[in-house]
Amino acid sequence: MSTPVEITWLLAAVAKGDAVAFERLYGATCPKLYGVVLRILRRPDLAAEVLEQAYLQIWRDAVDYDPARLTPLAWMMAIVRRLAIDAARAPQPPATDSEPEIAEEDEGPGSVPRHELTDDLKRLLTCIGRLEPDRQRMLLIAYYGAFSRDQLSAKLGMPVDLVRASLRRSLLEIDGCLTS
Numbered sequence: 001m002s003t004p005v006e007i008t009w010l011l012a013a014v015a016k017g018d019a020v021a022f023e024r025l026y027g028a029t030c031p032k033l034y035g036v037v038l039r040i041l042r043r044p045d046l047a048a049e050v051l052e053q054a055y056l057q058i059w060r061d062a063v064d065y066d067p068a069r070l071t072p073l074a075w076m077m078a079i080v081r082r083l084a085i086d087a088a089r090a091p092q093p094p095a096t097d098s099e100p101e102i103a104e105e106d107e108g109p110g111s112v113p114r115h116e117l118t119d120d121l122k123r124l125l126t127c128i129g130r131l132e133p134d135r136q137r138m139l140l141i142a143y144y145g146a147f148s149r150d151q152l153s154a155k156l157g158m159p160v161d162l163v164r165a166s167l168r169r170s171l172l173e174i175d176g177c178l179t180s
Helices: 004-017 019-041 044-064 072-089 098-106 114-131 133-145 149-156 160-179
Strands: none
Touching: 004 019, 004 044, 004 072, 019 044, 019 072, 019 114, 044 072, 044 133, 114 133, 114 160, 133 149, 133 160, 149 160
16 A cells, blocks of 8 residues: 555646556555445445446546545545445345355455456556547546537537547547557
């Protein structure tokens, strides 16, 4: 685990949109945060989903992190804990026959979904990092803000066709990167 100072630095870099810092932050904090979620939910499949949501929120909200109020890990744990409690309170679909098998395989410190998520996230962040900075920003704003092309066009002051073409080109590049 990295020190609180290192995690604070990583959060500051993430707030500026640094995907490499986000990857390092994820690697440094994932085991601890996954443990928190798993203790609350007791379902590795759901815990992995909640953890993914938490890291998306950490990416979006890193700009709002105030080191004077909380340590970085405490801030991240608060996000994870709140999302896990919300998920625990939400009505859950009935478990299928395959879920207990998955849960049994996933329990323990070396659970497969966590490692797969880590590897997938690393690959995705690497591919996003290869995009031009303006296209990275546009893609992340579109995805995390759930903006339509028209809304994104208005927000960025660009023609809709240019936004559409840029997003399409970015997604094709990411797809090509992920499949290579």
